[in-house]
Amino acid sequence: MEYFLQQLVNGVTLGAVYGLIAIGYSMVYGIIGMINFAHGDIFMIGAFHALIVFLILGAVGISWLPLALLIVLIVGILLTSLYGWSVERIAYRPLRSSPRLAPLISAIGASIFLQNYVQLAQGARPKPLSQMVSGGITLMESDAGFAARVSYIQIVIVLLTLALMAVFTWLIKGTALGRAQRACEQDRKMAALLGVDVDRTISLTFVIGASLAAVAGLMFTLYYGVIDFFIGFVAGIKAFTAAVLGGIGSLPGAMLGGLLIGLIEAFWSGYFSVEYKDVASFGVLVLVLIFRPTGLLGRPEIEKV
Amino acid sequence: MTGLLAGLDGGKLLRHVLGAVLITFLMTSLIVGLELVATQTGLSLRPRYHIVLYCVVVVALGSAAVFALVERSWRLPMLVGVVLAALLLVPLLTGNLDSDLAFLLPFPVAPLNWLALFLPAFILMRAGQLAYASARPPAAAARRRELSRTGKLISMGLGLLLILAAFAFPVSPWGSRQLVDILTIVLIYIMLGWGLNIVVGLAGLLDLGYVAFYAVGAYSYALLSEYFGWSFWVCLPLAGLFAASFGIVLGFPVLRLRGDYLAIVTLGFGEIIRVVLINWYEFTGGPDGIGGIPRPSFFGLPFQANAPKGGGETFASFFGLSFDPYHRIAFLYYVILVLALFTNWFTIRIRKLPIGRAWEALREDEIACRALGLNPTNVKLAAFGIGAMFAGFAGSFFAARQGFISPESFVFIESAVILSIVVLGGLGSQLGIVFSAAILIGLPEFFRELEDYRMLAFGLVMVLIMIWKPTGLVSHRDPTIRLHPRGDGR
Numbered sequence: 001m002e003y004f005l006q007q008l009v010n011g012v013t014l015g016a017v018y019g020l021i022a023i024g025y026s027m028v029y030g031i032i033g034m035i036n037f038a039h040g041d042i043f044m045i046g047a048f049h050a051l052i053v054f055l056i057l058g059a060v061g062i063s064w065l066p067l068a069l070l071i072v073l074i075v076g077i078l079l080t081s082l083y084g085w086s087v088e089r090i091a092y093r094p095l096r097s098s099p100r101l102a103p104l105i106s107a108i109g110a111s112i113f114l115q116n117y118v119q120l121a122q123g124a125r126p127k128p129l130s131q132m133v134s135g136g137i138t139l140m141e142s143d144a145g146f147a148a149r150v151s152y153i154q155i156v157i158v159l160l161t162l163a164l165m166a167v168f169t170w171l172i173k174g175t176a177l178g179r180a181q182r183a184c185e186q187d188r189k190m191a192a193l194l195g196v197d198v199d200r201t202i203s204l205t206f207v208i209g210a211s212l213a214a215v216a217g218l219m220f221t222l223y224y225g226v227i228d229f230f231i232g233f234v235a236g237i238k239a240f241t242a243a244v245l246g247g248i249g250s251l252p253g254a255m256l257g258g259l260l261i262g263l264i265e266a267f268w269s270g271y272f273s274v275e276y277k278d279v280a281s282f283g284v285l286v287l288v289l290i291f292r293p294t295g296l297l298g299r300p301e302i303e304k305v
Numbered sequence: 306m307t308g309l310l311a312g313l314d315g316g317k318l319l320r321h322v323l324g325a326v327l328i329t330f331l332m333t334s335l336i337v338g339l340e341l342v343a344t345q346t347g348l349s350l351r352p353r354y355h356i357v358l359y360c361v362v363v364v365a366l367g368s369a370a371v372f373a374l375v376e377r378s379w380r381l382p383m384l385v386g387v388v389l390a391a392l393l394l395v396p397l398l399t400g401n402l403d404s405d406l407a408f409l410l411p412f413p414v415a416p417l418n419w420l421a422l423f424l425p426a427f428i429l430m431r432a433g434q435l436a437y438a439s440a441r442p443p444a445a446a447a448r449r450r451e452l453s454r455t456g457k458l459i460s461m462g463l464g465l466l467l468i469l470a471a472f473a474f475p476v477s478p479w480g481s482r483q484l485v486d487i488l489t490i491v492l493i494y495i496m497l498g499w500g501l502n503i504v505v506g507l508a509g510l511l512d513l514g515y516v517a518f519y520a521v522g523a524y525s526y527a528l529l530s531e532y533f534g535w536s537f538w539v540c541l542p543l544a545g546l547f548a549a550s551f552g553i554v555l556g557f558p559v560l561r562l563r564g565d566y567l568a569i570v571t572l573g574f575g576e577i578i579r580v581v582l583i584n585w586y587e588f589t590g591g592p593d594g595i596g597g598i599p600r601p602s603f604f605g606l607p608f609q610a611n612a613p614k615g616g617g618e619t620f621a622s623f624f625g626l627s628f629d630p631y632h633r634i635a636f637l638y639y640v641i642l643v644l645a646l647f648t649n650w651f652t653i654r655i656r657k658l659p660i661g662r663a664w665e666a667l668r669e670d671e672i673a674c675r676a677l678g679l680n681p682t683n684v685k686l687a688a689f690g691i692g693a694m695f696a697g698f699a700g701s702f703f704a705a706r707q708g709f710i711s712p713e714s715f716v717f718i719e720s721a722v723i724l725s726i727v728v729l730g731g732l733g734s735q736l737g738i739v740f741s742a743a744i745l746i747g748l749p750e751f752f753r754e755l756e757d758y759r760m761l762a763f764g765l766v767m768v769l770i771m772i773w774k775p776t777g778l779v780s781h782r783d784p785t786i787r788l789h790p791r792g793d794g795r
């Protein structure tokens with residue numbers, strides 16, 4: 001029971017990180033129908049920003065944790081979202097009306113570029129960060145001495161994710177930007193005719209996606225304490241799997257898919273084998289897609305001739 | 306000054322450049338400007354803002370040039386190109402890399418710095434093109450029309466010429482060991498590109514896990530030769546067969562998915578196969594890989610210096626030649642050349658068969674195909690299986706050439722590279738794949754010692770080619786036949 005609870009806690013934490021990245025994939029797919037392969041690398045850049053800002057704050061002497069976190073969050077979001085914006089502006093916008101595969105290849109190219117850019121700038125070696133937040137709450141302790149614990153960092157991650165989800169839902173449901181975004185998702189041409197600035201809306205979509213990825217990068221840095229230039233690839237694939245699992249284009253679906261992938265991974269590594277955890281999550285994806293070809297919460301596409 | 310900015314909105318240009326400079330500065334300020342240095346107590350930061358300055362200057366000049374080019378003005382880009390080229394050439398030619406002028410040359414290696422000339426060269430080229438076009442627009446347009454008419458003839462002739470050149474190359478005076486080796490690698494990718502072209506270009510199925518079948522082919526040969534001692538020539542068809550059956554088994558459950566869902570599932574399968582290869586230690590050797598894979602022989606004659614144990618002759622002794630490792634390299638080159646040409650021939654022929662027609666029809670409109678009684682799943686499975694088969698052939702050749710394989714060689718990025726070769730070449734174009742493989746694989750091979758910058762440039766080139774030619778280098782994606790040929794008035 002304790003062991004189960006511990007895996008549940010780990011899974012939810014991991015799922016929160018995946019979910020935040022998955023939203024970026026899902027939003028971009030919903031609005032321009034392309035897989036943004038560079039998104040995982042934006043997440044990686046977010047993680048690097050978080051690490052560097054933490055070190056700067058350490059050097060300057062700001063050690064009160066809530067303030068440090070807030071500064072890292074703001075600077076990380078600002079700088080990382082610039083990357084999201086630039087990638088869209090340079091690599092995708094000129095290809096808006098091209099064949100479907102052209103932006104995909106351009107995205108793969110951007111992803112390779114960003115990865116090697118960071119590798120060149122910061123070296124290939126993993127970068128460790130000393131633990132910022134330690135301690136936790138013991139939930140349950142068994143007679144054998146195994147304790148299920150929630151660390152404070154896990155609580156921070158889950159709370160931050162919940163808060164972001166609330167803000168984000170309000171953004172999509174209640175603001176003019178969200179309305180424009182949903183309009184572009186349904187019919188870009190019609191939205192343009194009705195006075196929506198489509199290019200601006202798409203740019204902002206990338207900015208929002210990159211901001212969420214930046215937060216995910218911050219969480220990853222805090223949670224694991226070690227990052228390198230390659231983390232974006234693995235996390236990106238997992239998050240994209242999560243987005244597809246939940247039904248690509250659907251935002252609650254992305255979060256749900258992220259949670260599911262996180263839980264599958266945690267439980268599979270907890271009860272079966274760590275090596276094959278990726279096989280498990282892809283296996284579940286294949287199974288779900290066979291029985292529900294549009295994912296768990298996706299709307300079936302209606303094809304017209 | 307006014308002549309320089311003719312046709313340009315000065316204020317807009319200034320805003321554009323300043324925006325680009327500001328964004329570049331912010332983007333590079335932390336990631337590039339502060340280097341993470343490992344110390345005994347943990348990480349510390351070391352500033353190096355001269356590189357940020359370099360990035361900002363390059364972006365400022367480049368964005369001004371690009372802005373002017375987009376507005377179809379050539380004088381400013383011409384000036385920028387000349388200034389950049391002069392700034393780069395002076396330190397390069399004098400060899401004085403420590404001078405103040407040399408701050409635009411960021412690379413640690415001298416030959417690499419010559420690559421920095423690429424940017425001004427590109428700007429100059431585009432500016433020259435624009436200047437030429439603005440001087441005599443009608444003539445250029447007429448020429449282009451003429452070109453498209455004779456384009457088909459030219460590409461046929463070019464193809465034949467390339468094949469002849471490819472066969473003659475190793476025995477020609479230019480055929481050095483290094484060059485033939487590089488061409489062998491390029492040919493492997495050309496073959497993979499042609500194989501994937503069946504799946505992506507003809508049948509229109511987006512496959513992001515193609516490297517899985519390549520891995521299956523490579524491991525089939527490696528394992529068969531390790532456990533049973535079978536030779537390359539026996540294993541080659543078997544490897545193709547294994548890969549094809551893998552393709553069909555994997556394809557069966559997923560081929561009813563559409564478009565991008567198929568893409569992610571194939572990507573997943575690619576990763577699954579790699580994870581299995583890494584973790585099934587007893588069978589595949591795990592991350593250590595498999596070594597000592599025997600090289601292919603020439604009708605039973607091995608390429609060795611000494612005769613094999615138990616008598617028999619070697620290739621050199623049989624033909625009365627002195628032993629030369631170049632023989633083996635050239636032989637491997639011819640093997641992959643024939644395999645690749647077989648793939649090409651097969652694709653060209655099968656496009657004219659009912660199944661090839663069905664692929665193209667399915668790519669154009671799946672619903673119409675279903676209405677006409679085609680079974681999309683079977684047709685797609687055939688494409689998937691045949692594409693996988695060629696990957697299997699290429700994989701077993703790869704194993705034979707390397708003599709050592711490990712899961713390292715079959716990562717996702719390989720799938721992405723092969724797909725890029727197909728798309729950059731122009732979907733469905735056989736000749737285009739040759740060009741893009743030469744650009745993406747051949748060119749970087751020459752710059753091997755510049756490892757890190759190589760992949761950086763690789764990603765950048767992929768983006769630039771796509772922006773420059775979104776339909777690929779040689780783009781014709783027309784179906785082989787049309788009901789109503791173009792130009793008959795409909």
